[in-house]
Amino acid sequence: MSTPAREALDRHATPWLFATALATTAPHFIHQPVWLSAVASALLLWAFWLWWKDQRLPGRWILIPLVGAGSAGILLEFHTLFGRDAGVAMLVMFMTMKLLELKSRRDAMVVVTLGYFLLLTHYLFSQSIPTGLWLLAAMWLVTATLIRLHGGPASSPRDTLRYAGVLSLQAVPFMLVLFLLFPRISGPLWGLPTDAHAGKTGLSDTMSPGSIAELVQNADIAFRVRFDGPLPPRQKLYWRGPVMEQFDGATWQPHKGRSPSPQLESLSPPIGYETTLEAHNQRWLLALDAPRDLPAEFSQNATLTAVTQNPINERQRFQLSASLEYRFNANEDPLVLQRNLALPAGSNPQTRALAEQWRSTNTAEGVIDKALALFAAEFTYTLQPPLLGRHSVDDFLFRSKRGFCEHYAAAFVVLMRAAGVPARVVGGYQGGEFNPLDQYLVVRQSDAHAWTEVWIKQKGWVRIDPTAAVSPSRIETGIANALAFGEPLPLLLQVRSEWVRALRYRWEAINNAWNQGVLGYNPQRQREFLSRLGLSETDWRSLAIALGSTCGLLVAGLMGWALYKHPERDPVVRLWHKALRHLARRKVDYLPWETPLDLARRVRKQHPELAEPFQRVVDAYLVARYGNTDQHLNTLRDAIAQLR
Amino acid sequence: MGLVANLQQKLFRWRSDGTAPLRLGQRRIFIIPSRGGLLFALALIVMLIGAINYNLALGHALVFLLAGLGIVGMIHTFRNLHGLVITPGRSTPVFAGEAAHFQITLENDRPTPRLGLELEAETGNPVSATVDRKKNAKMNIPVSAKTRGWLPLPRVRLTTRYPLGLFTAWAYLQPAMRCLVYPQPIAAPLPVSSPTPVGGERSGDGGQEDFAGFRDRQPADSPRHVAWKASARNAGDRPLLIKQFAGGAQVELMLDWQLTDAGMADETRIGILTGWVLAADAADAHYGLRLPGLDIPNGSGERHRQRCLEALALFQP
Numbered sequence: 018m019s020t021p022a023r024e025a026l027d028r029h030a031t032p033w034l035f036a037t038a039l040a041t042t043a044p045h046f047i048h049q050p051v052w053l054s055a056v057a058s059a060l061l062l063w064a065f066w067l068w069w070k071d072q073r074l075p076g077r078w079i080l081i082p083l084v085g086a087g088s089a090g091i092l093l094e095f096h097t098l099f100g101r102d103a104g105v106a107m108l109v110m111f112m113t114m115k116l117l118e119l120k121s122r123r124d125a126m127v128v129v130t131l132g133y134f135l136l137l138t139h140y141l142f143s144q145s146i147p148t149g150l151w152l153l154a155a156m157w158l159v160t161a162t163l164i165r166l167h168g169g170p171a172s173s174p175r176d177t178l179r180y181a182g183v184l185s186l187q188a189v190p191f192m193l194v195l196f197l198l199f200p201r202i203s204g205p206l207w208g209l210p211t212d213a214h215a216g217k218t219g220l221s222d223t224m225s226p227g228s229i230a231e232l233v234q235n236a237d238i239a240f241r242v243r244f245d246g247p248l249p250p251r252q253k254l255y256w257r258g259p260v261m262e263q264f265d266g267a268t269w270q271p272h273k274g275r276s277p278s279p280q281l282e283s284l285s286p287p288i289g290y291e292t293t294l295e296a297h298n299q300r301w302l303l304a305l306d307a308p309r310d311l312p313a314e315f316s317q318n319a320t321l322t323a324v325t326q327n328p329i330n331e332r333q334r335f336q337l338s339a340s341l342e343y344r345f346n347a348n349e350d351p352l353v354l355q356r357n358l359a360l361p362a363g364s365n366p367q368t369r370a371l372a373e374q375w376r377s378t379n380t381a382e383g384v385i386d387k388a389l390a391l392f393a394a395e396f397t398y399t400l401q402p403p404l405l406g407r408h409s410v411d412d413f414l415f416r417s418k419r420g421f422c423e424h425y426a427a428a429f430v431v432l433m434r435a436a437g438v439p440a441r442v443v444g445g446y447q448g449g450e451f452n453p454l455d456q457y458l459v460v461r462q463s464d465a466h467a468w469t470e471v472w473i474k475q476k477g478w479v480r481i482d483p484t485a486a487v488s489p490s491r492i493e494t495g496i497a498n499a500l501a502f503g504e505p506l507p508l509l510l511q512v513r514s515e516w517v518r519a520l521r522y523r524w525e526a527i528n529n530a531w532n533q534g535v536l537g538y539n540p541q542r543q544r545e546f547l548s549r550l551g552l553s554e555t556d557w558r559s560l561a562i563a564l565g566s567t568c569g570l571l572v573a574g575l576m577g578w579a580l581y582k583h584p585e586r587d588p589v590v591r592l593w594h595k596a597l598r599h600l601a602r603r604k605v606d607y608l609p610w611e612t613p614l615d616l617a618r619r620v621r622k623q624h625p626e627l628a629e630p631f632q633r634v635v636d637a638y639l640v641a642r643y644g645n646t647d648q649h650l651n652t653l654r655d656a657i658a659q660l661r
Numbered sequence: 662m663g664l665v666a667n668l669q670q671k672l673f674r675w676r677s678d679g680t681a682p683l684r685l686g687q688r689r690i691f692i693i694p695s696r697g698g699l700l701f702a703l704a705l706i707v708m709l710i711g712a713i714n715y716n717l718a719l720g721h722a723l724v725f726l727l728a729g730l731g732i733v734g735m736i737h738t739f740r741n742l743h744g745l746v747i748t749p750g751r752s753t754p755v756f757a758g759e760a761a762h763f764q765i766t767l768e769n770d771r772p773t774p775r776l777g778l779e780l781e782a783e784t785g786n787p788v789s790a791t792v793d794r795k796k797n798a799k800m801n802i803p804v805s806a807k808t809r810g811w812l813p814l815p816r817v818r819l820t821t822r823y824p825l826g827l828f829t830a831w832a833y834l835q836p837a838m839r840c841l842v843y844p845q846p847i848a849a850p851l852p853v854s855s856p857t858p859v860g861g862e863r864s865g866d867g868g869q870e871d872f873a874g875f876r877d878r879q880p881a882d883s884p885r886h887v888a889w890k891a892s893a894r895n896a897g898d899r900p901l902l903i904k905q906f907a908g909g910a911q912v913e914l915m916l917d918w919q920l921t922d923a924g925m926a927d928e929t930r931i932g933i934l935t936g937w938v939l940a941a942d943a944a945d946a947h948y949g950l951r952l953p954g955l956d957i958p959n960g961s962g963e964r965h966r967q968r969c970l971e972a973l974a975l976f977q978p
Binding site for chain 1: 681682687696697700701704707708711712713715716717718719720721722723724725726727728729730732733734736737739740743744774776777789791793822823824825826
């Protein structure tokens, strides 16, 4: 930077660097603050304009304040200069500013290296197949820029791009070998910045009217499941999330204190399955009800939810099993039962009155039946319920009569508690979509659901889904069929055309294979892969040997290609070269300005004993090469044979 | 040859490669990461740590792809030199103080071009070269000629960083080439009279009297021949005028070592003689050169001039 540029940049290399900067920074514009994208674009345009007009680049006294202002802006926006978002913003800023300082090839190398680095930062935001493809193209472009920088103006853009493609393709085998064999360490190596996993959606641990309806708008995938055996019936697919026991009149929350561990009695054989959970930044695993065997790092809390110590902030795979028929806490702690009868004082008087009335004439089962019959008779299942007042359950039960699953679950639990039946709300997902192509069950955010559990003597906690009473099709075929036409569902779920669905299945199967095979390749998968290769002792040493020898083989192959010289096609020239090699062995080199006849004259002087045979070779060569006929190959061959 | 000398030869090619064409084999080519390559490697390490820390599978893939690209780039950089045929060519004599140019032909018999080559005989004075597919390129390597006599071509370093610039590959060449360096001319008035006038109607006077008219000045004309007064009379932007002398009468001149001041250093005297030769040649004079132990009879023309200058270049007083 301070030393004068020895290798000045030629003018026509600069557009390549602009393209590199654009291709590597532009995808960040989607999620960056608008002002940052605007500044970056302005800097890019300015650099381009200066280049276009062939103007001097701005001096240091402009650049330094610019860098200062940019950093200050980032500091104000993110309150830090480190971490994911601020770090990426800094890189984008540096990249665009470096374009105003392009003087030598060294500056250009900095731009290219920054470009490669920026490619990596995109994966912090998305690792999908389209991102991968786009970045592959960007990497190709950056490599072409690198080639253009060092090849100078002599090569055309097309040749440069082609050469970059050749180099990238030759690098792919190394990538595959390193990807499979390079010892994987499960990160993080140190604490991640707090914004590392921002923007992950999923079920929340509280429930209020409208919270699930909002989540249902989202067609993102929550998790994928592959069953070891056949797919269980759809109405049994309840994926248990947080259990909410505390109600303050508007919001349901889990109980925070400690509780005794659950007692689960399986009544049906276990069903094994593997689940691939997308990051949701919560500590629970959405296990099929009722979860039996959990991975080591998980435990069942008192309400049978599988929880772990740390939030799940990246896609993970677990091996689980479940019992569809079970008896759960038949002997429940009286404290817990008491908790599940509590209602906020003075709330929902009409509901309480109705429940009191039922209670006087019915058993627990009778009350449940009455409530479900009430829902089935008069209520509508909709994503767009009217707003509810302070006594939300009263409003819902006696006036609006329209609601989504959280309304039914909440109203049902309030009714049960008022009627003296311990009850609570369970959040989670219900159902899922089976993809026949890869045999995975896909559960989306739109499958989010809330149901209830009531405690009945001898039976323990029993699952009751009031939504099933209102809209049986929600449980049997899924939400898209349960809602009336015109409800605000994601477009993805509304399209019912057969071939669109087939296309979607295919796309999701590809994505799933990508997630499972590529993105999910972790230390454990690596061990499995290596043991399949026969490297059962997968310590670092054998891994290093495998890695080193494979890479060595690849390098040797490439070297062989690099050293390989295409054989001469013309047989006459090939034979002539053979004759010259004979001479070279006798220390006679064919000088570039010599004609074959000159050479023959020199041979006559230097090696008189060779004069005659070599003269014959030259004669035969001249005839074969320049004569009208190609019958003289054998003459030449014989003449050369006599040179020995 | 001792072990050290042998090793030196193997590594650095101290000895001459002769005049025969030379095909670069893998033993001659050295390769190390360049500064850009080290920057790239550093970036890869940071990227790998980032990919591990954030558990980015595609980040791993990108880092590994780039690492593979680095290895591939190394082999391609090596390949950019490998198999290149280098043929020593000619060099034209120069005066001391100028740059001698040694011509070397690079021949590429591969169907792909070789770009980004750099030839350097003297540090800080490289020439860059590209050789198209299946083509030759004639390169002139500059070496500054400091003293008169034979200037051998020093060891030439052929460097490339193409295609990716992450590695520097180089080979040392030592073709047997030399360039004749004439002495640096010292401007001095031609000797007024020759003590040994040869033939001619008119002796001495440097052939500057037989005025025949004016002509426009050419860039090659010496400023001493400009007719300043006549030019000044000519208004504006017309070229300067040169006095022309009739060519009919040949001036005969013997440039003798003895004519130079014996008190001066030998090199200065040689320089003055060189200046005289040039001046006499410029004046189209008929001149000869006499050095101790060497006598070049009168003559003129390009070959005669070369002969005189060569004698001066190689003269050992």
